Amino acid sequence: MLRLVGRRLVVAVPGLVGVVVVTFLLNRALPGDPAAFFAGPAATQQAIQEIRVKLGLDRSLPEQFALYVRDLARGDLGRSLTTGQPVVSDLVARLPASLELTLCGLVLGVAIALPLGVLSATRPDSVFDHASRVFTTAGVSLPIFFTGLLLVYVFYYLLGWAPAPLGRLDAFSTPAPRVTGFFLLDAAIARDAATLAATVRQLMLPAVTLGLFTMAPIARMTRAAMLGVLGSDFIRTARASGLAPRTVLVTYALRNAMLPVVTLLGMIFSFLLGANVLVERVFAWPGVGSYALEALIASDYAPVQGFVLTMATLYVLLNLTIDVVYGLLDPRVRIEG
């Protein structure tokens, strides 16, 4: 098991190196001059040139790249111009917000889509099957920011049921002392029910927005996989042996149908981390997506590079996790890495 993990990590290294090179070059290709931004309003050409030298922007690309790699090795991702803080501390502060939201959205999506998929598979082409198809397809076909804005408009603006879309906590709550950075966990650790409740309230609309978006692929994939498994020989044998329908469905069929679903979940999770950008903007969610977007608009190289690098690392870890989960679900996969 450990060897598998180790080997997978080694294989990921060339990919990460590629990401470092590509983000570096892409950022340099963007228009905009950080020196002009840094120099401030009334700057002269000379002042800007001085700052350019200070930032190392006057050097050749290979030299700049060497400097960048050197800083990277020291764990220094540079400094953001828009927040004025080191990129590392910004990312550390913001990544839990994105992960918490994405995970909640995914869990919500799975909680609804998985039963929908299973039930559809047991009653193919019934009214329920069609209804579930319509419901999930509607969720995925609406653009994610539109769903977000619509939910805010209906549940906050018109009905007043949801709290103000003001990020992770309303203006009058203070977060629990930081342990993990995940507000739900931190509040639970601090046994602070009021903050936990406030966190859940803020999370609901954005998580539903993301959840709606993930339902369709999960439900469809579960249905297809279940149909395949339910038609196979071992299920027929199980049924013939007189096992309870629930045991057949959950213990035998679902577990075997989970493989493609887990693969899909991994893909959806990584996709959601990206799609988060729009949801984060709509809900003023202080995550990494909106951070990278703001930075991109301001030609702020360092945060964008830091963001892409973090995402790449996350994907590597995610794929690794999925491989491990495979092994747990289906011992046959465990043999080769």
Place this chain on the structure above:
Amino acid sequence: MSRVLRLTMTLLALFGSIATAGPAGAQNRNETLIVVVESGPNSMDIHGVGANRPAYQASWNLYDRLMTYGVKTLPDGSKMYDYNVLKPELAESWTLAPDSTSVTFKLRRDAKFHDGAPVTARDVKWSFDRAVTVGGFPTFQMKAGSLEKPEQFEVIDDATFRVKFLRKDKLTMPDLAVPVPVVFNAELAKKHASASDPWAMEWIKNNDAGSGAYKLESWKPGQETIYVRFDEWTSGPLPKLKRVIVREVPSAGNRRALLERGDADISFDLPPKDFAELARSGKLQVTSHPVENAFAYVGMNAKHPPFNNLKVRQAVAHAVPFEKMFSSALFGRGVLLSGNPIASHTYGHEFFPSPFKTDLAMAKALMAEAGYPNGFETTLSFDQGFATTNEPMAVLLQESLVQIGIKTTINKIPGSNWRNMLLKKEMPLFLNAFGGWLNYPEYFFFWNFHGQNAVFNTSSYQNPEMDKLIDLARFDSDPKKYADDVRGFAKMMLTDVPRVSIYQPPLDVAMQKNVKGYQYWFHRQLDYRQLEKQ
């Protein structure tokens, strides 16, 4: 399965009960102000490299200056600062030397920094030395008031501080009350200074070293800033608001929704259309002030063909669809500047009205005179960061120019690259705006039209005659001569038209009806000290 079902039901019930519980810890809403902004500060230090505009607001409220400006009430009952009146802040009084070569400030003896240390003349000296030394924006701004060298600042004793004048400059005193010359807690700052960072730039950027009416409670860059009142503040009447929360909400639609639902108290950052609609609906207070010493304009590059041709520039000036631009981009908010004959101008602080009116026949005739009867092709650039107003204006201008033969391609430039483009001074035709803090025409002209060719002289306009008048006006003390200078250079701008002024932009603010005391400031930031909720 039944166990799973039961667990799910329990979880759902728990979730439901949490979700419907009342808002947690509702503190006294009336003593807390919630401000929603599009983007927040990137520094707490106005002297910091690259400090953005929201950073000015943070600095203005956390720090005190020696003096501040008075307040005047306008005919419509709204309030604004009074640039003619300087009032004590950290200094309780000041005296000009009889020979007008220096000014001596007496500091308040009871003034304290947020850590309890008394404010002394040494702190003032350290802070002013810092402003003129660190370079960049603070140094430029100090220079505008002839405050250039540390030798000008002298500590007489703990409570007495002197500023020696380099030359007789009427902007020196007003420049000491703008946001830049703030007073830092020098002893505290020095503890965090190092050989490579003698001015503690790194520490002050993230921390509060002030004596202002508000203390920094917490700052999460990109998310929110929270201020609490400094109860021992003595440099003015104690503010009413105990706490101010500034939240960053990137979506303009949500900022409006928050205001309308009563979850936010005040915001500057809405598109003109929203302000117009909110003002009409009457649910909120919407206050609007034309920004002083500012206008939005069509700029032309006076150095390169074809716009180095005066007739072409005049033709464009007659082709600008002023009224359409004003009504469709700004929804009629602000002040339209066109159609005022030069003769009717009152020069002085209101020198911007422009004589031009949309007159396509005249514009066509001027194009023919200029030698371009068939027109030409060019690009029209604007800052995409302000696309809400710039985009409709650019399209309207494009439509109008095509009728006099000027075919334009619209070039949207990302906000981050705009300053860079202005610096290059290569854009032939563009939309832009400028506003000066100090409300003096010569100050505006010095930055915008003087031959020194500052970045704001976007047209690369060069006119030695005008330079002479601007320099004279800066230092002329005879009011009659001064008025002549101003009239002279204003007229040159209107006949040479390196740029065509369109409107004076509005500073709009939307707030709940129970928010009182709002006051317009030249720095266009919110001063929490005057606000209260009833």
